[in-house]
Amino acid sequence: MTGRPTETSDYTAGFRLYVKVDMEGVSGVVSPDQLHPGSPEYADARGLLMHDLGAVLDGAFDGGCTEAVIYDAHGEGRNVDPGLLDRRAVVISGRPPPSADFICGLDASFGAMFLVGFHARAGMADALLPHTCDGIEAISINGTTVGEIGLEAALAGTFGVPLALVSGDSGCVAEARALLGDDLETVEVKRAISTTSAVCLSTARTGLLLHEAAARAVRGAPALAPVVFQAPARFEVVFSTAQAADAMERRPSVERTGPSSVCTSGPDVVAAYRDFVLAHQECRATEDETSSDFIDRRLIDGIIGGCEQHEPD
């Protein structure tokens, strides 16, 4: 899982940070009941997400970051409140971007990736709200079992972008450190007691920890090695049901590898993952959604370029 990146970061004028935000791992969240818009508790949980994200961004900008692109990864992608964001940040919100937005604006221009509010993979012991995507039991890349943390690290690593910070519960942090080692900045905002209970730190405390870790992570990012899997990359998925694998098997890019598992492969993880996502999307294409490929980088650059202008005097 080690090796040289296939591309190197091309940012020159500043430090661009890519932040993927989930919600299960933010301060104080312990139950799925807090995570659905419409639930009476959702507004509070959204406030907790904005607390953690705000602390991370403040720390990152203190550490030398000059602009941040946030991808709202939870649910329908409408959790991050732009009204509470630093002016140097933009957020990619909503669905669409459809599920083919799997790279989500990420490319080689970023100095680091952060994962905020994340969770351990399906089946991890001593973890709060562990799961891997939706309807998936397990993912492996070149035989290494990964959850969403490992998957994101591998996608970013394909672009030469290192994963520099992960925040979440104790199970999430343990998984991240096992995969990426001690150079990774991690913030444990709560200690799992069971899958739906935890000892939660105060937001006063987690805000401080997240702020400090984010500043250190930006400063340390240039020395971090991206996660790079050797070519060719094999992306294997075990679904929760055999029916899901049955449907996927009919796609030409997909190999059936077991009763409920399939595999795609490609020259790198992004290519293998793209084939998986596109096939999976076709299988679910009863909804007639416009399919699109990677988010055009110019969409983000065109809007983020103006974030420093029109400063108040």
Ligand SMILES: [Zn+2]
């Ligand atoms: Zn989530």
